[in-house]
Amino acid sequence: MQGACELSKVILITGVGRRLGLALSTRLLEQGHRVIGTYRTETPVIEALRDLGMETYKIDFKSQLDVSDFIKAFKRKYVKLDALIHNASDWLPESETHQHFETIEYMMQVHVNVPYVMNLELGALLQASDGIADIIHITDYVAEKGSQKHIAYAASKAALANMTLSFAQLLAPKVKVNAIAPALMLFNEADDDQYKAKARAKSIMQREGGAEEFIQAVEYLLASGYVTGRTLPLDGGRHIK
Numbered sequence: 001m002q003g004a005c006e007l008s009k010v011i012l013i014t015g016v017g018r019r020l021g022l023a024l025s026t027r028l029l030e031q032g033h034r035v036i037g038t039y040r041t042e043t044p045v046i047e048a049l050r051d052l053g054m055e056t057y058k059i060d061f062k063s064q065l066d067v068s069d070f071i072k073a074f075k076r077k078y079v080k081l082d083a084l085i086h087n088a089s090d091w092l093p094e095s096e097t098h099q100h101f102e103t104i105e106y107m108m109q110v111h112v113n114v115p116y117v118m119n120l121e122l123g124a125l126l127q128a129s130d131g132i133a134d135i136i137h138i139t140d141y142v143a144e145k146g147s148q149k150h151i152a153y154a155a156s157k158a159a160l161a162n163m164t165l166s167f168a169q170l171l172a173p174k175v176k177v178n179a180i181a182p183a184l185m186l187f188n189e190a191d192d193d194q195y196k197a198k199a200r201a202k203s204i205m206q207r208e209g210g211a212e213e214f215i216q217a218v219e220y221l222l223a224s225g226y227v228t229g230r231t232l233p234l235d236g237g238r239h240i241k
């Protein structure tokens, strides 16, 4: 049995400041992995993550310069990477003020452009992993179904899902590339009871999946030595409703 330190991975996760990214990054830190996290908003939560040993980088993915500077700094500091998890996301509905170009450009920037550039620029560090490395794209159930109120968001998540296929072919066999497509994992604080009841009813499990379900899906993909080019759906049976 290898010791914990031999099983310790270097893991870069985007969007660690709240909810699923926070729960996942905290668990991976507790398991002894070296976690590097990007965040947009400085909060006491980020300070607490630093106290747990996380290396944190403040980046707004809107800024191509911010992203490019981060990638340059990352490549100067780290010689290998075992996992890259693209979790950062903005759930932006269509604007009522007709800023449609801004909406689609922003959704593509966060969910497609940044993962695309990071995967290409950090590919060599992933190839340098001692084992089989991982890229995990966090997409969304609506990538396959569409969304009337989040059209640009859904389209960008569909593009991210498609990139799973391309990068899996490009980076095999040293790097596995998969996606996780959640449906209802966590409600937001502003969600009222009527919204929650409607959202729960969309799946046959009739509940939110929860952060633990999300963490277990990531752990499954990280532990696999064979699964690649696949999307793991976490939708409570919504697809057969």
Ligand SMILES: NC(=O)C1=CN([C@@H]2O[C@H](COP(=O)(O)OP(=O)(O)OC[C@H]3O[C@@H](n4cnc5c(N)ncnc54)[C@H](OP(=O)(O)O)[C@@H]3O)[C@@H](O)[C@H]2O)C=CC1
Binding pocket: 014, 015, 016, 017, 018, 019, 020, 021, 039, 040, 041, 042, 059, 060, 061, 062, 086, 087, 088, 089, 090, 091, 110, 138, 139, 140, 141, 181, 182, 183, 184, 185, 186, 187
């Ligand atoms: N929650 C759910 O039910 C579902 C979630 N998903 C997907 O799962 C993932 C996690 O979901 P959830 O935890 O709810 O996400 P949240 O929207 O709660 O958090 C997203 C994270 O991404 C960061 N982020 C947002 N915009 C930017 C930006 N412009 N630049 C850099 N970072 C940014 C935020 O940073 P900060 O907080 O620092 O501002 C935040 O930490 C996402 O990819 C989401 O699309 C898919 C379906 C359902």
Ligand SMILES: Nc1nc2c(c(=O)[nH]1)N=C([C@H](O)[C@@H](O)CO)CN2
Binding pocket: 088, 089, 090, 091, 140, 182, 183, 184, 185, 186, 187, 188, 199
């Ligand atoms: N970045 C985010 N993406 C999504 C969120 C969220 O809070 N942040 N929430 C959802 C919803 O839970 C939806 O799946 C059900 O109402 C989707 N994506």
